[in-house]
Amino acid sequence: EIVDAIGKALASGPLAGRRIVVTSGPTHEPIDPVRYIANRSSGAQGAALGDALAGLGAEVIFVTGPAEVPPPKGVKVVKVDTAAEMRAAVMDALPADAAVFAAAVADWRVEQPATGKIKKTPDSLPTLQFAENPDILADVSALREGRPGLVVGFAAETDDVLANATAKRARKGCDWIVANDVSPATGIMGGQENMVTLISDDGADAWPRMGKDQVARKLAAKIAEALGPVSR
Amino acid sequence: EIVDAIGKALASGPLAGRRIVVTSGPTHEPIDPVRYIANRSSGAQGAALGDALAGLGAEVIFVTGPAEVPPPKGVKVVKVDTAAEMRAAVMDALPADAAVFAAAVADWRVEQPATGKIKKTPDSLPTLQFAENPDILADVSALREGRPGLVVGFAAETDDVLANATAKRARKGCDWIVANDVSPATGIMGGQENMVTLISDDGADAWPRMGKDQVARKLAAKIAEALGPVSR
Structure with a gap:
């Protein structure tokens, strides 16, 4: 904590004195003790973002699912597994000057994860009943x-990227959406590069492909x- | 290949001249381009096994899912994602003197993975139709x-470990089953230690907890x- 305090006192840069929550990585939603549903997300973009914000002097609370x-x-790391845990960690981390939701949160969870390993039985396949996960981006955007x-959201889309991302911004009530095309053909997922469009009140700003x-x-x-x- | 040949010529130890297939890690079964179903498996036990077998002089073909x-x-690594890919890689790697199946292969896959990201729609949850995955251990055990x-299988169980593993050995037709209890309370999954029981024609041999x-x-x-x- 002393080191923390010194770090803050020494922090300089345009974001010095700012507290920013960043989410990153996938979430894992349990099916049973040995199986789960996951999103593909290496956590590379979220980690780079946490690093860049800290580099500008911000105090970063980095809430991350099980990322590669x-x-x-130089950030405060909070590790979570599920969407519900990520929501709780984000709410705990508030208030903040900004929140950037780069995590790939599962939209659904299995309603009743089995407490024991589901056995493979002949001629019988499991059926999974899903429940909707909390919508962290919408919930934080709607806070009174x-x-x-x-509040910045990410939209990883495979089709109609701009239309879907623009609709997502309106639906979630966030300020910005960073939209990207994660179609397998782009090689963006799991890769070192990204090609994003920043959607805000100012419209859509397409950035060139870059690291x-x-x-x-x-x-x-x-x-x-x-x-x-x-303001001081 | 020259290095390979030199390696083999120099190989010594009780397994020199033996070719052994080892599977390791989880499999990932796609739901859509951004979501998948996975098994919890760090790949730690499989990697340790590949290392130990190579250390005794074996030529190891190491077929691995996306492990941590x-x-x-010192092994030949073949990387796969799904159970179907793992089966193909194992069959390609035969003939072998022994095969050790330490991977946590998904029993089921989604029958028709979506080609685009499944959208979250209000009041509507996805339904996933499952199909049974190939049973690599049973298929290899049954080869004429x-x-x-x-042929050695692993049985990661959470309940009735010994009974389930003994039944699995008979059902799969393999020679040995290495059974372990992966209940969350044991801390074995993702941990450094394991506690296994080796089930063979000689009965069940319970080993103490060890690394x-x-x-x-x-x-x-x-x-x-x-x-x-x-024999030479």
């Missing part, structure tokens, strides 16, 4: 008290610009 | 031509003993 890419240095000044770390630095700079200087 | 733990050095002399690398070395030694010296 390790969390960045303690809503972060800037995920470059996307992160560019987005972090935009966030710093949007939040402006800390 | 990296594959061992080219069956490995020793996964120790389990691997003990099992590799048993395999070397069972295969005996290579």
